[in-house]
Amino acid sequence: MPCSQNPVTRLVPVTADTHISADRTLIDGFDVLLFDLDGVIYTGAQAVPYAVESLNHAASTGKRLGYLTNNASRTTQTVADHLSELGISAVSAADVVSSPEAAVPLLASQVPAGSEVLVVGGEGLLREVARAGFTITRTATPKTAGVIQGFAPDVTWTDLAQASYAIESGAVWIGTNGDWTIPREQGIAPGNGTLIAAVHTATGAFPEVAGKPERHIYDTARARFGAKRPLMIGDRLDTDILGANRSEMASLLVLTGVDTPLSVLRADRDQRPTYIGRDTRTLNEYYAPAVVNGNVATCGETEVRLDRAVLTVVAGDPRGVEALRAACALVWNSSIPPTAVLVPDGLGMGGSA
Template identity: 50%
Template sequence: MPDARTPLDGVDTVLADLDGVVYRGRHAIDHAVESLTDVARTRRVGYITNNASRTAETVAGQLAGYGLEAAADDVVTSPQAAVRLLVDAVPAGSTVLVVGGEGLTSVLEAEGFVVTRSADDAPAAVVQGFSPDVGWAQLAEASFALHTGIPWIATNTDWTIPQERGVAPGNGTLVSAVHTAVGRLPVTAGKPETPIFTAAVERFGATKAAFIGDRLDTDIVGANAAGLVSILVLTGIDGAKQVLAADAKSRPDFIVGDLRELDQPYPETVEHDEEDVHVVTVREASVAVRGHVVRVLSDGNDPVDLLRAGAKAVWGTNKAIYGLDVDPKLHADG
């Protein structure tokens, strides 16, 4: 008899990442729009993005272009989370040096802060976010300002950002350049830190929220830390290799192949021991663990089931993956 539990059981608010979950580049990901439209019939749906280069209005317009019912208030951005930290760090109306684009400057100016691009204007803080136009000159100004010891807030520290042509350096690489110059780290507002999740939960009045992401190091770590149901979808950055290697903080509550599985019964994981072998089974997929050796017994009919079984088996060893002999079949993505 199928397990009746679904990833969204008891959830009243569904929060979704954008890049790698809803779209990649200019194109919607298969089944994402239809699935989120179905979810929105019975639950509140909101969107969370670490990308600081665009405004919430621009993001909402893109989502609406795919056919989703989305307004600016449905989008929570890392600049919005950053400004929550900024108001607690410096006086209202302060001058703030900004590294980033309109998605960041528009939020700060709406909150009454004065935006500058020069360390010579004696800024009270530095706020740094991604923009494809950021270069050495802007990073240098931030470094000059930060040597005075003022607060430094980063919208996010994602190492990469998915693009149509592939994976590109993200804001984390730019933050790292400034960190190297000034010898200290910023306070971070976006995923995986909790301010952006807290802002979303408060805005949407959620009592039990689920977050859907495609990255373990930002999406799943952040959702887990914020006490949300964490759902990894395998349509973006992370796949089988990253899932198997996940540490305790980055292990999702659910793994789905695409968003059609959100409201489908989630397969039960069954475990049993046969002498010195521990066997983990998900539907027709089965994985065995003997000591440090992890082997596939049955591929099953669904590669996601095999990954679910393999992840449970590897995680249950309580050993780092590099200390295990893992069946190559488990590393294959989809």
């Protein structure tokens, strides 16, 4: 199945031969699997259930695995060590694509080699900027040609002020990522996007951003792994899936993190995933496509109807992921706004499939 086709939304007449051999798995058509981390592989210090086994199994079938992270404060080696400690086999720093690794080439395309660059951020970002041959400064000077801004817990008002001075003087401004929040042990804290917004408010300028959901980090990954048919696996529609769509990459949304069955069903058009799975086990399983016929959709043993704006599961497990796949195909192909659809309680919230 070409990855440009969308098995969730594609209209398939019931008379067509939609049979796919059950010995095929979802990842059969892909050469590189690109994973988001938080909410897909781990949550805080804990591995997400089934993630380690699923990734190791996928790797054993010859797939190349890569990891995309917007976090600019950890080095790629630190991320690789963390994944290894969780039990994922043979992870090296080169398998991890960080937002600084996407941001630095973006900067290099806009300022001369060896320029003075003001760095706001942590060790991971400093290392990438130095490796690219730029002269690092922490204070704006008349020679500062660029500002690169990433998150670190010790970023201060002084750092933001120096960035503002350089930007006001005409320096190119690149952000590693625009995440508004960052999850910490004690709760939700301001992320890099919030700190960028402070500099934007002071200067009126906007940075160019490299991380998800912008396409630069996906392009960096595609180039590094020589991917011809990559699949992005993530838990967030507004970053992982939006970015995959922008970079014309197939995507799998897993329901182990931020987004829920209801938020998937109600997703904006540009945030709709190609595939939906309850967790990363979906990668190594047969993927039943949804088939829409008029106001009915089927997926595996499940049948869903849409009458006016009322969605009903008429056969199969309403809590299974196949009911959700059928419901999404039906709603996304209808003229009814997804937010107006009345959805049965517990749709896709767990259960057998």
